[in-house]
Every structure is written in structure tokens, then in C-alpha cells.
Amino acid sequence: MNPVRMLLLGTLLQVKQQSRSPLEITISLLVPLVQATLAVYLFKAGTNPPALLLAAVGAGMMGVWSSVLFGSGAAIQNQRFQGTLEILMITPMRPAFKILPITLATGLVGLYSVVATLLWGVLLLGVPPSFAAPLWFVVAAPVCVLALGAFGLLLASTFVLLRNANAIVNPLGYPVWLLSGMLVPVTALPGWTGPIAAVLPTTWGARALRAAVTGGPVWPALALCVGEALIALVLGAIALHFVDRRARVTATLALT
Amino acid sequence: MRTLRLLTVGGVIAYRALFNWTTPAMFVGTLLVSPVFQLLFFVYLGRTLHVGDDLGYLVGNAVLSAALACVYGGTMAVANERRYGTLGPLLLSPLRRAAVFGGRALPYAVNGVLISAFTLTVGALLLRIPIGVRSLPGLALAICVGALSCSFFGLTLGSIGLRFRDVWLVSNVADAVLLLVSGVNVAPAALPPVLRAAGALLPLRHAATAAREAAGGAPLARLVPPLGAELGLAAGYALLAIGLLALFERGSRRHATLDVL
Amino acid sequence: MAGELAIEAVGLRRTYRTRTGWLRPRRGSVDAVRGVDFAVARGELFGLLGPNGAGKTTTIKMLNTLLTPTGGTARVMGLDVVRDTRAVRRRIGYVFGGDRGLYERLSALDNLRYFAELYGVPAREQRARIGALLDAVDLTGREHERVEGYSRGMRQRLHIARGLLHEPDVLFLDEPSIGVDPVAARELRAMIAELSASGTTVLLTTHYMAEAEELCDRIAVIAAGRLAALGTADELKHAAAGRRVLSVEAYGVTDAHLAHLDALSGVRDATVEVSGQQQTLRIQTDAHVDVQPAVLRELAGVRLGRVETRAPTLEDAYVAIVNSTRAEAAA
Numbered sequence: 108m109n110p111v112r113m114l115l116l117g118t119l120l121q122v123k124q125q126s127r128s129p130l131e132i133t134i135s136l137l138v139p140l141v142q143a144t145l146a147v148y149l150f151k152a153g154t155n156p157p158a159l160l161l162a163a164v165g166a167g168m169m170g171v172w173s174s175v176l177f178g179s180g181a182a183i184q185n186q187r188f189q190g191t192l193e194i195l196m197i198t199p200m201r202p203a204f205k206i207l208p209i210t211l212a213t214g215l216v217g218l219y220s221v222v223a224t225l226l227w228g229v230l231l232l233g234v235p236p237s238f239a240a241p242l243w244f245v246v247a248a249p250v251c252v253l254a255l256g257a258f259g260l261l262l263a264s265t266f267v268l269l270r271n272a273n274a275i276v277n278p279l280g281y282p283v284w285l286l287s288g289m290l291v292p293v294t295a296l297p298g299w300t301g302p303i304a305a306v307l308p309t310t311w312g313a314r315a316l317r318a319a320v321t322g323g324p325v326w327p328a329l330a331l332c333v334g335e336a337l338i339a340l341v342l343g344a345i346a347l348h349f350v351d352r353r354a355r356v357t358a359t360l361a362l363t
Numbered sequence: 364m365r366t367l368r369l370l371t372v373g374g375v376i377a378y379r380a381l382f383n384w385t386t387p388a389m390f391v392g393t394l395l396v397s398p399v400f401q402l403l404f405f406v407y408l409g410r411t412l413h414v415g416d417d418l419g420y421l422v423g424n425a426v427l428s429a430a431l432a433c434v435y436g437g438t439m440a441v442a443n444e445r446r447y448g449t450l451g452p453l454l455l456s457p458l459r460r461a462a463v464f465g466g467r468a469l470p471y472a473v474n475g476v477l478i479s480a481f482t483l484t485v486g487a488l489l490l491r492i493p494i495g496v497r498s499l500p501g502l503a504l505a506i507c508v509g510a511l512s513c514s515f516f517g518l519t520l521g522s523i524g525l526r527f528r529d530v531w532l533v534s535n536v537a538d539a540v541l542l543l544v545s546g547v548n549v550a551p552a553a554l555p556p557v558l559r560a561a562g563a564l565l566p567l568r569h570a571a572t573a574a575r576e577a578a579g580g581a582p583l584a585r586l587v588p589p590l591g592a593e594l595g596l597a598a599g600y601a602l603l604a605i606g607l608l609a610l611f612e613r614g615s616r617r618h619a620t621l622d623v624l
Numbered sequence: 625m626a627g628e629l630a631i632e633a634v635g636l637r638r639t640y641r642t643r644t645g646w647l648r649p650r651r652g653s654v655d656a657v658r659g660v661d662f663a664v665a666r667g668e669l670f671g672l673l674g675p676n677g678a679g680k681t682t683t684i685k686m687l688n689t690l691l692t693p694t695g696g697t698a699r700v701m702g703l704d705v706v707r708d709t710r711a712v713r714r715r716i717g718y719v720f721g722g723d724r725g726l727y728e729r730l731s732a733l734d735n736l737r738y739f740a741e742l743y744g745v746p747a748r749e750q751r752a753r754i755g756a757l758l759d760a761v762d763l764t765g766r767e768h769e770r771v772e773g774y775s776r777g778m779r780q781r782l783h784i785a786r787g788l789l790h791e792p793d794v795l796f797l798d799e800p801s802i803g804v805d806p807v808a809a810r811e812l813r814a815m816i817a818e819l820s821a822s823g824t825t826v827l828l829t830t831h832y833m834a835e836a837e838e839l840c841d842r843i844a845v846i847a848a849g850r851l852a853a854l855g856t857a858d859e860l861k862h863a864a865a866g867r868r869v870l871s872v873e874a875y876g877v878t879d880a881h882l883a884h885l886d887a888l889s890g891v892r893d894a895t896v897e898v899s900g901q902q903q904t905l906r907i908q909t910d911a912h913v914d915v916q917p918a919v920l921r922e923l924a925g926v927r928l929g930r931v932e933t934r935a936p937t938l939e940d941a942y943v944a945i946v947n948s949t950r951a952e953a954a955a
Contacts, residue, residue: 113741120730120738127729127770133532141539144558145549152553153412190724193690194786198742199713205742277393281400285407295411355692358640 110204117208118215125182125216132219134177139170139220140227146290147232160237160320163228165290168313170220171252172283175259178213180276183266192267193360202351203344206263214256221248239322247319247329251312254336258308260343268350270359289313308335394474398428398482399489405548406490415550417492422502422574423547425483427567429475429510430541436471437517438534440464441608442524461605464522468514468601475510494578501577501586508590509570512597516566519600522607526614540565547571566600569593630701630794630825631664631687637695638682656682658849659696664827664842666793669820671840672829675946679849680829681720681798687827688718688796701793714744717787717795721802725783726771732758732782733767736789743790757785760815777808784815794825801835813839833939845942847949857938864908864936864944867892870916872905873929884922890915893947902929908936908944 125131143166150162183206186192195205228234238244266272285291286300287309293301304310311332318325354360402424409420441464483502487494494502520537524530542548544562551559551568562568573589638657643649657679664670674680685691687698689709698705700712719725727735736757740750758764761781771779780800787795797816801809809832816839820826830836836843837857845853845860853860877896885894885905890913897904909915916933936944 109747112747116741117738120727120734123734124727124729129532130535133535137532137536138539141536141543145543148543148549148553149408149412149414152414152550188724189726189728190720190722191727194718194725194739195742197688197690197713197716197718198739199710199744200742271389274389274392277389278396278400281397281404285400285404291404291407291411295407352692355690358691360690 113200113204114208114211117204118211121182121208121212122215125178125212128185131174131178131181131216134181135170135174135216135220136223138173139166139224142166142169143224143227144232147228147234158237158321159228159232159234161317162290163224163232163234164221164316164320165313166228167221167224168251168287168289168309168316169284170224171214171217171255171312172287172289172309173280174217174220175210175213175255176262176276176279176283178216179210179259179263180266180272182209182213183263184272187270187361190361196267196351196354196360201344202267202347203260203340206267206347207257207260207340207343210259210263211253211256213259214252214254217255218249218252221252238320240319240325243325244316244319247312247315247325250329251315251332254308254312254332257336257343258339261339261346262343264343264346264350267347268354268357268359283307283309286310287313288317306335308332308339311335394432394478395481398424398431398478399485402428402482402486403489406486409548417490418494418578419575420548421486421490421492422483422494422578423545423571425479425486426506426509426571426574427541427545427547428482429479429506430513430538430545430567432478433471433475433510433513434517434520434534434538434541436474437468437514437519438521438524438530440467440471440518441521442530464518464605464608465601468511468518468604471517472507472510472514475513476507479506479510495580498577498580501581501583502574504583504586504590505570505574505577508573508593508597509567512566512570512593512600515597515600515604518604519607522604522611525608525611541567544568545571564596566593566596569596628665629663629699630666630668631662631670631827632699633660633662633683633687633696634698635696636660636683636686636693636698638679638686638691639694655849657686657693657846660846660849660851662844662851662854664825666825667820667823668841669816669826669828669839671836671843672827672846673831673833673836673843673942674829674846674852678846680846683846684718684796684798684827684829688716689713690718714790715793717790717792719783719787719795719797719800721780721799721804723776723779726779726786728772729770731768731770732763732774732785735771735782736767736786739786740789745790753789757788761785762811776803777805780804780808780812784812788819792824794827795819797826797828799829799831801830801832809835833937833942837938845945847946848953850949852949853945860945861936861938861941864941866911867908867936867940867944868911868933869936869940870905870907870909870919870931870933872907872919872923872931874903874905874923875901875927875929877903877905877923877926881922881926885919888915888918888922889913890918893944895943895947906940906943908940 143163146162146166147159150159183192186195196202198205229236265275269275286296286304287307288304289309293304293310311328315325315328315332318328402421405424406417406420409415410417486492517534520530520533523533540561544554544558544565545567546562551562554562569589569592573586573593576585576589636657637655637659640654640656642652642654660683672680672683682691686693687700687705689705689712692706701715703712705712727738733754736754737750740754745753758767761784763778763781763785766778771782774782784800801812804812813835816826816828828836828840840857842854842856843860844851853863882894882896885891885907890909891907892910893908895906897906907915907919916931
């Protein structure tokens with residue numbers, strides 16, 4: 108067995124499965140376009156407009172988070188409906204190998220939304236594509252997306268365990284958008300939110316992409332984003348190990 | 364009498380059968396917590412960009428928070444019949460479609476009102492934004508009318524779901540579009556004409572306007588035009604929903620498109 | 625001796641917790657399986673029969689590591705299902721009936737490739753093995769199509785191919801023939817028989833008596849969470865030994881009729897099966913009594929079809945076993 112090959116094939120097939128779902132495409136493509144439009148008009152209306160490009164990039168990052176959050180929630184829920192969650196968990200690999208491809212795939216599907224919001228902003232909304240460090244952006248965007256996918260593993264462990272994953276998923280969209288400074292700068296929020304923001308890889312991912320737009324060093328934020336994602340990956344793998352055992356006690360892998 | 368019973372009792376039973384979000388965790392998480400965070404997000408965004416004032420964002424987003432329950436709920440009220448395979452038996456019922464489906468929007472409207480009131484209260488407390496007692500009747504009226512028209516809008520989307528399989532896609536986009544064009548977060552004047560026109564024809568924009576006026580201390584008489592417009596939309600969507608239902612039902616017999624499988 | 629056993633269940637139990645209500649939830653528990661013991665030898669084809677909700681699927685899921693037993697122990701190929709989970713998983717295949725259990729938006733080939741990876745089938749063997757399995761389940765040529773366009777029978781065959789990818793020692797088949805047309809079901813039976821002949825241990829649940837009788841070396845009947853009978857098909861028929869079966873086609877038999885029939889002397893059990901307009905009364909009697917005249921008198925006024933007396937089949941035995949456990953449970 109070759110773990111790299113397995114993860115690559117698994118991720119590829121999960122991307123295929125998810126990107127053929129109209130709902131997944133809507134969440135990661137159409138809704139971010141509406142959000143980008145909203146962000147750009149809001150920023151245009153503002154008396155103190157920061158770069159409009161930041162609005163488009165921020166909306167793209169919001170899309171990535173939606174995709175990871177709603178996407179992995181929905182993917183695992185669908186597998187439960189489809190009966191494949193049991194089939195997946197009964198295979199002899201370590202649980203993380205079975206679930207990580209699903210969340211990595213949601214991140215990659217979310218990459219659509221970064222590209223789409225940028226194109227939409229530049230082509231239709233008249234956002235000037237003035238990147239301070241375009242090459243860094245090209246590097247940082249996919250790295251962020253994969254990092255968030257890896258972070259998703261930690262979320263996914265709860266989705267596997269709880270039959271009603273949506274109850275956790277739905278309220279987690281806006282807080283993370285807000286706290287990680289995707290559109291609202293972290294400095295505008297009450298001070299006590301700082302530590303929470305600091306442990307979210309989304310914060311550092313958003314900061315890295317903002318730096319690529321406005322200038323300044325990209326790599327420290329990017330490194331922190333990847334570092335936190337790796338920690339989440341390890342925690343997620345450990346959590347899944349226990350979830351695998353727990354789900355067999357609580358009988359939540361199947362619907363019946 | 365029988366129609367009234369069908370409207371109320373039938374509506375409530377259908378709500379319990381078809382609304383997927385009635386478990387405690389789902390209700391609290393999705394319908395109560397989520398809108399509060401949405402409100403906070405936009406209030407902070409408004410503050411950062413120095414557009415509008417806190418009070419306007421607060422009441423506007425509170426009205427808008429009903430959208431989630433009403434749009435998705437209205438959609439589920441019809442579209443889930445198809446998913447559960449109960450559409451066939453339902454359409455075989457000899458009763459009037461208008462009463463069967465019309466009653467379904469009402470529980471979601473009530474639900475929407477509760478959510479708006481909750482969001483408004485929690486938002487005002489968290490952000491320490493005072494709301495005058497004298498503006499409460501106007502606000503309450505605006506919230507009720509907004510939730511009603513939004514529920515009928517949801518029912519219209521649900522009727523579309525009878526004909527097209529991927530209705531959740533429509534409600535997801537509809538929810539996001541309401542955020543954009545309802546004038547709550549981006550002033551209508553800042554939007555291009557197409558989106559401005561869309562906002563005027565979709566639910567909640569007029570209700571949000573009325574709520575803002577009320578919060579600003581306007582007398583009830585000033586709320587009549589926007590609330591009248593919103594009520595007009597409510598009636599319009601109710602008729603549209605029932606018309607579409609009838610149309611798709613007739614079409615389905617001819618083309619067998621309602622086949623549940 | 626233990627080395628000869630493929631599956632060994634000792635005092636297996638499973639209780640589910642339930643929760644109903646909104647603000648003040650009522651908690652309760654349901655005993656799905658209440659202490660089941662059986663052993664399956666290597667290479668045996670073992671059938672598990674029982675009414676809906678009797679605990680068949682729960683039993684299978686405890687044996688295949690999807691559920692943890694709340695009591696008792698189970699071993700598969702000598703390995704404990706709770707302690708040696710991964711080792712058990714490597715040795716077993718699991719296939720269930722119905723439409724579910726496949727990635728709908730992927731092709732058959734992609735489904736098989738993914739699971740070949742997840743079962744650790746070496747990369748250089750994958751192509752040959754997938755090809756051979758596609759051939760065996762008659763899907764060659766359609767393997768690039770998405771599963772969502774497949775018929776029930778094709779899905780079922782793909783499901784089986786997926787379950788066999790890693791050449792499991794033990795295969796769990798949970799109602800594989802459900803909703804499959806008669807021709808496809810026949811092919812399915814041939815495939816199961818072939819697998820068993822090649823040395824794979826098979827545990828099969830089904831509602832079709834003919835299928836169980838044709839295929840299974842031994843059959844266990846589970847009713848109300850307990851093992852009600854265990855033996856070969858012929859041995860099980862002894863449950864109905866000393867009986868005859870009077871079978872009557874009828875139109876319009878009521879529950880009151882049935883109660884009267886049940887009360888006739890010499891009648892052990894009366895059941896009715898409905899298919900469309902037609903009802904089939906099955907009256908089990910002691911072999912030495914002729915109840916036909918009395919039965920026909922009771923049914924005066926009811927339109928009747930064919931009436932025949934015959935020796936009991938496996939189905940009659942099954943009905944007798946299940947009904948007697950129900951009577952015990954009610955008593």
C-alpha cells in the first residue's frame with residue numbers, strides 16, 4: 108500500500124463525485140459570486156474603501172470556507188444517505204485515510220470560488236487586478252485551500268459521529284468569516300476575539316492572501332496557516348480513530 | 364370551516380412532517396444562532412466601511428433573518444413531498460390545492476417572525492443598541508409582513524421544485540440574492556438598476572425599509588406605503604405559487620414529470 | 625477446533641438507545657438482539673432468516689465490525705471483532721441489497737478503483753483483478769458509465785464485485801436479492817454458489833425461502849432478537865413435522881374467518897397471504913386429521929379457488945417457527 112497514491116486517487120475521485128453535484132457547485136460557485144458582488148458594492152459604497160480587490164479575494168476565501176464546511180458536512184451526510192459511509196468505514200485503512208480525501212476535495216472544489224470571484228470581480232465589476240505579489244498569490248491560494256481541506260478533517264470527525272451534522276455546520280459559516288478577517292479586518296473586532304482568530308488557519312490564510320494583494324511578506328502568515336492545518340490534521344486523525352470506535356457504539360454510521 | 368381546518372391543522376401537520384429542521388439542535392443552531400452571527404457580521408462590516416448606521420443594520424438584518432426559515436421552509440413544504448414520495452397520494456386528494464398548500468406557508472411565517480424577534484433582541488443586547496419602545500409596534504408589523512411575503516416566496520420556489528429536481532440549488536441562490544438585493548446591507552441606490560429592480564420585486568426589501576423607518580421613529584402612517592407594497596408582493600407570490608402548482612400538476616399528467624422516482 | 629470456525633458468536637447482544645421528544649426527551653432502549661449463539665465453519669454457506677426487525681441486520685453489523693455488541697463476543701476467522709477490528713476488516717467483505725452503498729456520480733470503474741485502494745490491493749494487481757471481477761458480474765463494457773444510470777440488478781452486481789475486490793475469507797450478504805428480477809436473482813444465486821464452492825465462507829440473509837433452501841448448508845432463524853431454530857433445511861422442516869398443510873385460494877376472507885379457522889380442532893396455525901385480489905390461506909394441521917370439510921364449512925359464502933393438501937415446505941416450517949416464538953413472546 109502506498110499512502111500518497113491512495114490519498115491522491117481518493118481526493119481525485121471525491122473531487123469528481125462532488126463537482127458533479129449541482130448543490131456543491133452552487134455552494135462553491137454561484138453563492139460566492141453573489142457574495143463577491145455584495146462585497147464589491149459594499150466596498151464601493153464605503154467612504155473609506157480599501158482596495159476592491161481585497162473584497163473579491165475575501166469573498167473567494169469565504170467561498171473556500173463555505174465549501175470546506177458545508178461541503179464536508181454535506182459530503183459525509185450524503186454518504187450516510189447513500190449508504191457508502193458504512194462501506195467506507197468498514198475498509199481496513201486508518202480512518203483518516205478514508206475521510207481526508209473527502210475534505211481535501213472540498214477545499215479543492217472551493218478553489219473554484221477563488222478563481223471565480225476574481226474573474227467575476229475583474230471582468231464584470233470593474234475591480235482592478237492590482238496584485239502587489241501576483242506570484243505569491245498563485246502559490247498561496249492553492250496552499251491555503253489544501254490547508255483548509257486538512258483542517259476540515261477535524262470538523263469531519265464530528266460529522267461522522269453525529270447524525271445531524273448540519274446543526275453544527277450551519278451556524279459556523281458567519282462566525283469564521285467574521286473572526287478570520289476575510290472582509291472585516293480583525294482589528295475592528297472586540298479584543299477578546301483575537302485569540303480565537305489566532306488559532307483558526309482561516310485567519311492566517313486570509314492574511315496571506317491579503318498580503319499578496321496589498322504587499323508585505325506573505326510567507327509568515329502562510330506558514331502559520333499550514334502549521335495550524337497540520338496540527339488540526341493530527342488532531343483530526345486522532346479524533347477519527349476514536350470516532351470510528353464511538354460510532355459503532357452509538358450506531359450513527361447508517362440512517363437505520 | 365373545513366377550509367379553515369385544512370389551512371391550519373393541515374398546515375401544522377405538514378410543517379412537522381416536511382420541515383427538516385425541527386430537532387432541537389437544528390432549530391437552535393440553524394435558525395437561532397446562525398442569523399445572529401449573520402447580523403453581527405454585517406454590523407461589523409458596516410462599521411468598518413462606514414456605510415449606514417448600527418441601528419439600520421440591526422433592524423434590517425433582523426427582518427432579513429426570517430428569510431432562512433421562510434425560503435428553505437417554504438421550499439421544503441412542497442419539494443420534500445417529492446423526496447418522501449408522498450406527492451402522488453397528495454395530488455390524488457380531492458381538496459382544493461390552494462387550501463392544501465396555502466396553509467403550509469403559515470407555520471413558516473410564524474417561525475420567521477419568532478426568529479426575527481429573537482435576532483433583533485439578541486443583536487440589540489449584544490451590540491448595546493437601544494431600540495425605542497415607541498418604535499416596537501411598527502417594527503413588529505414590519506417583521507410580520509416580511510415573514511409572510513417571504514414564506515409565500517418560499518412556497519413559489521417549492522412549486523418550482525415540483526418541476527425541477529434540484530430545487531435546493533434555487534433556494535441556496537435565492538437566500539444569497541436576498542442578502543444582496545434586499546437593501547439591508549447594500550443601499551439600493553448603490554446597486555446597478557437591474558439588481559435594484561430585482562430587489563423591489565423580491566420579498567423583504569419593503570419590509571426592511573419599513574422596519575428602518577419605524578426604528579428611526581417614523582409614525583405608523585409613514586409605514587403604510589412600504590408595508591402595502593410588501594403585502595402586495597405576499598399576495599402576488601401566493602397566487603404565483605398556487606398558479607405554478609396547478610400548471611405543473613396539469614403538465615405532469617401529460618408528461619409524467621411528477622413521477623416520484 | 626476454533627481454527628476451523630469462520631464465524632463464532634457467543635451470547636451476542638445489542639441494545640439501541642432511543643430518544644424522543646423535544647424539550648424533555650424521553651430516553652428508552654430497544655433490545656434488537658438478545659443473546660445469539662452460533663458458529664459457522666470455514667467454507668460454509670450459512671443462512672440467516674427472520675422477519676423484518678428480528679435482528680438479522682444488527683447481527684450482521686456486529687459481526688462485520690460496524691456495530692459494537694453491548695454484550696457477548698464475536699470472532700471472525702479467530703479474530704475478535706471489537707479488539708482486532710482492522711484485522712477482521714481486512715478479511716471480510718460486506719454487500720447489502722437495495723439501491724444504496726455506491727458512489728452514484730462515479731463510474732463503476734472509479735468505484736472499484738477507489739475501494740481497491742482502500743482495501744490495499746497492490747497497484748500492479750488492481751487492473752487485472754478489477755477486469756476479472758467486471759467480467760464475472762457481467763459489467764464489462766459498461767464500466768465507464770456513472771452508477772446513477774444503472775438498473776437495480778447492475779448496481780447489485782457492482783456491489784458484489786466491490787465486496788470481492790480483496791478476496792475476502794468471509795462474505796456477508798445482507799438481503800442481496802431484494803428487488804432483483806427473477807432472472808437476475810437466479811444469476812446471483814449461481815454466483816453465490818460458485819463463491820462458496822471456491823472456499824469463501826458466506827453468511828447470507830434473505831426473505832426468499834427457495835433461495836435459502838437452494839443455497840445454504842445450514843440455516844438459522846432469528847425471531848424477536850433470539851435464535852429460534854438452527855439446522856439444515858431438512859432439519860428445520862421437522863419443526864413442521866407431523867403436520868399437513870391445507871392451502872386454499874380465496875377472495876374475501878376476513879379476520880373473523882381466520883379466528884374461527886384457528887379455533888377448529890386439529891388446526892395448529894392459520895395464516896393468510898395476500899397478493900393483489902387473491903388471498904392464500906395456509907392452514908397447518910396435525911397430519912392425521914382431515915380438516916378440509918370443517919374449513920370449507922367455515923368459509924361458506926367466500927369465493928374460493930384451488931384447494932390442496934400438501935407436505936410442509938421450508939416456508940411452512942419457517943412460519944411455524946416464527947409464529948411459535950411470537951406466541952411465546954406474547955405469553
